[in-house]
Amino acid sequence: MESAVKKRLIEYLAYKDIGQNKFAISCGLSSGFVSNITVSVKLSTLLRISKHYPDLNTTWILTGEGEMLLKDDEKTDDKSIVSDHLPEYHRKKKELTYKELEEINHLQTELVKELRDRVKFQAELITELLTKIK
Secondary structure (H helix, E strand, O other): OOOHHHHHHHHHHHHHOOOHHHHHHHOOOOOOOHHHOOOOOOHHHHHHHHHHOOOEOHHHHHHOOOOOEOOHHHOOOOOOHHHHHHHHHHHOOOOOOHHHHHHHHHHHHHHHHHHHHHHHHHHHHHHHHHHHHO
C-alpha cells in the first residue's frame, strides 16, 4: 500500500511535470527516493525539498490539509516545518494519538539536529572570516 505522503508527492511532481529521479537528484536525494517512501519523510528531507521547491506546501505533503501550492505571500526561504505546520494541524484535535506524538517527537529531534548543524556551520564560517580579517 502506497503512503499518503508518497501519493501527494507524486501528485505534485505530475502537476509540475517533473520526473521522480530528476526531482530527487535536484534535492540531493537518492534517485529512488520517491519510490522508496514507505510512511513519511524526515524533517531534514522536507527542509531540503522546500528549499528547492518553495511553492510546495509541506503541510499538504505531511497531512493532506491545505492547498498543494503555496501562494506567493506564504513562501519563505526557510520554513520550520515543526513549529509552523504541525501545531496548526494538531490544534484542531483535542487529543493526539501515541503515533502522532511519536511523529512530532521525531520531527522535533530532526529539527534540533538540523539547527545544530546550522549553528556549527555558522561558527565555522565566522571563524574563517575572522581568520581572513586578521
